[in-house]
Amino acid sequence: MQKLADLLIQKFAPLQQLPAEYVYLVVQVVFALLMLMIFVAPFAGILSWVERRIAARMMDRVGPNRVGPQGFFQWIADGIKSLLKEDIIPRAADPILFRLAPYLVFAGMFAAFVTIPFSSSLIVADMNVGIFYLIAVTSIVVVGILMAGWSSNNKYSLLGGMRSAAQIVSYEIPAGLAILVVVFLSGSLSIQDIIKAQGAYPWQWFLFDNPFMPVAFTTLFISSLAEGNRTPFDIPEAESELVSGYSTEYSGMRFVFFYFEEWANIYLIAAVGTALFLGGWQLPPAVKAWAVSTGGALGVILPHFLEFVTFFLKAAVIVFVVIWIRWTLPRIRVDQLMTLSWKYLTPFGFAASLGVAVWMVLFPNGVPLVHYVMCAGALATLLYFFYRVAYQVWYSRQPIHLNPFV
């Protein structure tokens, strides 16, 4: 961002009379808003369509397919519908807090997006405490959910809000410990530095660096699912118990804000997982050299575009896994959730951080053999998984339809 802002100051003479900080500020804010409108909002909407289609195929149904080609404009129709709905505010609800809660939830989620890198220099704010800022600012969501539960003046919402506060606060610790492990390996809190410490090929990712990293990745993944209120941890919005949890009394666009935050949060989970463990936007050096060598304007844009595509594809795989888990597993109960966090994930987080610290003392430069062995293990698990999938399809003797679009 700094380079881009300097470029703009050079090109446009009137800007040189302002202090440089103001130009930087305006450029950052403009880019943040552009990212919100061009990337985050359409992504959350399209993700709702993708989720509904994937969920439908997992249930042997079709999903939305009437509004536009293959139902692609369903999310636009849903958005317009919720904008046009009557804004119902219960008379006994707290007037200020009720209106403020969706905005807090949204702000907490979006404020974390400014540190997500899209390519090696497309990042709104590359802070040197990037990942730390991200964990801290996503906790504002808790405040918003508690506000929503309390101000609705509804016992069900209150139950949902309290459960959610307990859940999100307890799962901050394993998430923080898993991120600590990555910080050990990379030596810096800045997300771009963490990605630059990895390579493009799987054996250069942090995930396969040493045997404790998969433990840390699993801990981070499960904790992020719990922070994002996704099944199996969607107790605050458990439909069969509490109608709709903390968002029961909301209607129209305010209601959509809560679910918008949930979908955009999925991308946040995926982006953090990709950046920290899966090598982020790193391209193989040969590919990068080829992209730069095309020369001219294309030579500047193409590497960044390829890096963005790499990052997005890796994040898309994690997004798919998050959706897939939602439609497979039942929900766990609130006390089981606490047990999981405090008795299973936190000890594993501590064990992982201790293990990685000891490993780094013993092998300061890493052990390439371990990288290759772990990659091979992951590949073997993946192949076994696809074998099981083929077995299920064969065993059930149902007709096959490979086309994702019906």
Add this chain to the structure above:
Amino acid sequence: MAELRTEEMLLNMGPQHPSTHGVIRFVVKTDGEVMSAAVPDIGYLHRSIEKIAEKATYNGFMPWTDRVDYLAAMNCNVAYAMAVEKLASIEITRRGEYLRVIAMEMNRIISHLLAVGSLGMDVGAYTPFIHALREREKVNDLIEELCGQRLTYNYARIGGVIYDMTPNWDKKVLDFLDQFEPLLNEFDRLLTDNKILRKRLGGVAVVTREDAINYNFVGPNLRGSGVKWDIRKDMPYSVYPELDFEVPVGTGEAGSFGVVGDCFDRYMVRIREMSESVKILRQCFERIPPGDHLVKVPKKIRPPAGDCYIRTESTRGDLGVYLVSDGSDKPYRLKFRTGSFSAMAIIEKISRGMMVADLIAFIASLDIVAPEIDR
């Protein structure tokens, strides 16, 4: 330091709720998560079916018996028909008996599919519910071919059944059974083996053997508490003495934390009963004799004055019909005794000290269907 007085919250899991199975109200006193009492409040679905019976002729009352428990409609039809036949001393043909048993067992399969599917949905697993409904739709199509309706069959008549099988119907049902068994196994591996489900249902809402007998549990609920009692085996009726099947009983198999009589046992009894019903259906199709499916009965049946009580094993337990006749062509008094009504009594006792989420799992595992409670 003064004791901090926290008031208990009175939560109304009201008549409209996504997970009470039908229109029932629970008044729950809770302090956030742990309940101190959950009192059921029934009567929202009372339709005076028993009073209507006093105004309807014996033949004309058959469609109403469907609506007593619409998920086990065939069982209610047959129970009522058997009561009238016993009172009026009408013997029906063997083929009629076999057709009734075939329809009853198919009804048992689809009712249990819905029960375990909605148990999964209440616990948070949305996909197995849809898979169970997909199988249910296939059986609904088969029954539609047999008698014309998918939910309220009105298939049994006093004297037998109204329609015989269409040509090749038995082959279609056997084809369905062949492809149903692998899918039941897959459903098992998706939902039953899932550790999260086992932890949700294992050790939850334990109904001991003594409590189950004292509080008058019937059907899969009773068998889930370890009591081996099935009216089809212990007080057999119709052609059940000739059929060979097992009676599954709960054994506390959820894992190291499973107790005999918990929600998981009741769930497992239902899954196993579906496999047993498949066995029964195959045997019925092998043994069904040719012949008539309906005996001629007078247009207006006038049973002699007297009363009789019939017990059958419906999908939710012991469906009893008590019929009092005074010699005219309309019943004097008809009473249904249903399994879901018996299951409501214990909810208040077991719910002390349970969590709200467990109450949902408990109600779902009892397989309560609201029309059966209120009739």
Add this chain to the structure above:
Amino acid sequence: MDDYFRNILDTATSVFEGMSITFSHLFRKPVTIQYPDKLERPMAEMLPDRFRGFLKVDMEICTACLACMNDCPIDCIKIVTKKDEKSASKERVLTQFDIDEAKCMYCGLCTEPCPTGAIHFTKEFERATESLDNLVFKFVPEGQVIVPYKAPKKESGAAEAEETADA
């Protein structure tokens, strides 16, 4: 301690198996029938013969025996006959044959006693309408009378065979 690690192993294996099952469903054919515009066959073909749709009365063969009206458990059939003063033989004629299809519970008790099979089920069910009055089917047009059908005496054997076939 043993339980602790067994819990983790059980959770991992059961989640793995469950996820492989749902992933395998992505490759199967959806079972949805996309009604009404993307049907593979016409709706009437997809319904079985015994399907209980709306009731229809063939007025040419109705004998006005009133068996269906007497057997209906909820009294949704209304038949009015009167002696026709104008005709020579003063026979009964039908002036009204209404079936309130909104009340009807499609049980079939009216189709069973019909001696000629005049009242029967069709495969029609798509008659959603704005007003309940539109669902009262009047089989005798306004202002007309219909002479009931009389089965010829020597064909009584054939009529009985038709009756048992319907049952």
